[in-house]
Amino acid sequence: MRKYNIVGVMSGTSMDGLDIAHCTLEEQEEGKWSYSINAATTISYGEKWRLRLSKLRHQNSMVFHKTDRFYGQFIGENIKQFLSDNNLEADLVSSHGHTVFHQPENNITVQIGDGNGIYAYTGIPTVTNFRALDVIFGGEGAPLVGVADQMLFGEYDMCLNLGGFANISADINGNRVAYDVGPCNIILNRIAREFGQEYDNSGEIAEKGAIDYDLLSELNEIEFYSYEPPKSLGREWISSNFWGYVRNSIAKKEDKMKTLVDHIAQQVGNNIEDLSGGDANGKRILITGGGAFNNTLISHIRTHTDAEVIVPEDQLVDYKEALAFALLGILRVQNKTNVFKVATGAKESTVSGSLYGDFSKI
Structure with a gap:
């Protein structure tokens, strides 16, 4: 089966930094994948980004949308530099983004990191926004890595x-x-x-x-x-x-x-x-x-x-979540279920993620 080279990107609530992992994924049989992490790095947030992300939930709508756009560009720039530094190419970028609001009881979950910006700076088809659809269907929208745990670490x-x-x-x-x-x-x-x-x-x-x-x-x-x-x-x-x-x-x-x-x-x-x-x-x-x-x-x-x-x-230890979102991204591109209702409590299992760019060659 085809191998996919995917950049998985993760920013967690502890705000240690931006995790970037170049992963190769290959489906061995239905629901079972093999993986390798070829290169990985963590981009530490400077004080400016750490403060901006931690305070964003209290800001007005203009500041919020600017941060979403600029953070997407920040992700894209760092992916481009990472691939150049390691002489690597990728078929897909799959980015979790950074969570600002997570209130599934109020039908809200928001992760910033505009996929348009990521695609514009990398030229690589990009998947983001994995949680929102599950929350709309009544699910918790988290955690989503159980799919990868089953398919990669069974x-x-x-x-x-x-x-x-x-x-x-x-x-x-x-x-x-x-x-x-x-x-x-x-x-x-x-x-x-x-x-x-x-x-x-x-x-x-x-x-x-x-x-x-x-x-x-x-x-x-x-x-x-x-x-x-x-x-x-x-x-x-x-x-x-x-x-x-x-x-x-x-x-x-x-x-x-x-x-x-x-x-x-x-x-x-x-x-x-x-x-x-x-x-x-x-x-x-x-x-x-x-x-x-x-x-x-x-x-x-x-x-x-x-x-x-x-x-x-x-x-x-450091990059398993970035690897997990790499898998969620390729499942989204293949139009396969990547968020299961049994894990989140949603009414439906879903094919989740927003797409940016040209996917015709994947």
């Missing part, structure tokens, strides 16, 4: 991504279930910045702290954790439903960090157990995302589950 019982939010997917009775577990790096990074750091390198801050069990109990009682999937979270939820408990705690900063780490690990462990029918022994869990480099967090997760926790090579 040898694992579950896949856990420790990004801005932690999300998990698993095959349950032949259906791929996927949902957000809770906040992850988005809250850990907030505490790290109080120490003058962008993130807690290897979990060193958390390792020095002690668990504050009063705060831990309050966090574990947050209503979201009692909801049945499908379910998802957005940045707005942190401010309105979570951060107040942390802000009001009298615990020391390092103790807050340790408590948040154990809270995340407990929620992850609980969900692994639930998805395993109460017995996770012998289950294999692939863990990726920036949180996989947090040794203290991984240690606590291992404490809270009997499953085998597998952290792969660094490249896959």
